[in-house]
Amino acid sequence: MRTTTGFSDKIREVAVETFEMMSYMFPLEDSEVSSEQQVLPDDMVASVVRFDGAAKGGMVLRATPDFVTSLAVNMLGIEEASEEQKEGALCEIVNIICGNVAPLFKKGEEICYIRPPRIAGPEERPDDLFRNLCHESVIIHLDEGTVEILVYYTRTEEAV
Amino acid sequence: MQLANRHKMKLNILVTDDCSTVRLLISKTIRLSDLPVDRIIEAENGAEGLKQMAENRVDLILMDINMPEMDGVTMLEHMRMNPEYRKIPVLVVTAESNKQRVPTTDMDNIAFLSKPFTPQLLRDAVINITGVTNS
Numbered sequence: 001m002r003t004t005t006g007f008s009d010k011i012r013e014v015a016v017e018t019f020e021m022m023s024y025m026f027p028l029e030d031s032e033v034s035s036e037q038q039v040l041p042d043d044m045v046a047s048v049v050r051f052d053g054a055a056k057g058g059m060v061l062r063a064t065p066d067f068v069t070s071l072a073v074n075m076l077g078i079e080e081a082s083e084e085q086k087e088g089a090l091c092e093i094v095n096i097i098c099g100n101v102a103p104l105f106k107k108g109e110e111i112c113y114i115r116p117p118r119i120a121g122p123e124e125r126p127d128d129l130f131r132n133l134c135h136e137s138v139i140i141h142l143d144e145g146t147v148e149i150l151v152y153y154t155r156t157e158e159a160v
Numbered sequence: 161m162q163l164a165n166r167h168k169m170k171l172n173i174l175v176t177d178d179c180s181t182v183r184l185l186i187s188k189t190i191r192l193s194d195l196p197v198d199r200i201i202e203a204e205n206g207a208e209g210l211k212q213m214a215e216n217r218v219d220l221i222l223m224d225i226n227m228p229e230m231d232g233v234t235m236l237e238h239m240r241m242n243p244e245y246r247k248i249p250v251l252v253v254t255a256e257s258n259k260q261r262v263p264t265t266d267m268d269n270i271a272f273l274s275k276p277f278t279p280q281l282l283r284d285a286v287i288n289i290t291g292v293t294n295s
Contacts, residue, residue: 021277095255103256
């Protein structure tokens with residue numbers, strides 16, 4: 001169930017700021033995006049974070065392995081990143097983006113609780129992780145590559 | 161800690177975060193910040209953080225909230241019950257949504273640094289809460 005509630009703009013804003021501040025990656029102008037970059041590759045890896053409380057849902061951040069390598073190297077200022085560092089970097093970015101988007105789901109004094117992020121298994125499809133939830137997708141073209149961010153959400157009355 | 165002493169001392173900093181990548185990011189950023197730092201001690205959850213505090217002199221804690229085993233809120237609750245610990249400055253490094261989870265009213269010296277952050281923001285936050293100046 002896809003909705004147009006305007007979360008996409010906030011997700012894009014938060015994500016761009018996060019990539020800029022944490023890993024010195026900057027968004028491309030539309031005119032700088034090639035037709036090849038418009039098509040998302042199949043070999044993307046993903047980090048996943050769930051939230052509950054005022055709303056239930058989660059966020060998935062998908063990127064290519066090469067992008068994840070650049071992300072970790074830039075974040076940590078190192079020449080070469082270990083697998084643990086790559087996974088940690090991808091998890092931390094989705095944690096930050098989700099943590100700054102989740103307040104949109106706040107209901108009065110009730111807040112959202114972000115759970116620890118993890119790397120999705122190769123067989124795990126985002127839509128299968130969060131069935132029957134509203135979702136929005138944002139694609140961001142950065143100078144180091146393209147990422148897709150999906151947010152899934154519902155109200156507390158509905159089960160995840 | 162007397163304010164006058166803070167300007168002279170080198171800080172022992174405890175970084176508590178379950179993600180080793182984040183601990184490394186924070187540690188490296190602090191090392192490159194030109195701040196007077198002696199040791200940076202790492203812990204991957206609140207329980208380990210409390211253990212490190214019992215074994216080491218700690219002048220500043222940089223703390224995540226969302227950690228397994230013992231989260232940052234619980235670690236702060238333990239610190240509150242110890243008159244010695246509750247005076248240690250705590251910089252909670254977290255995304256926006258977690259700020260509301262932290263009760264701050266009965267802590268002596270607590271501040272927040274929102275993620276994402278730049279090296280300059282982290283440096284400024286450490287200076288603001290500890291009173292230290294450049295090394």
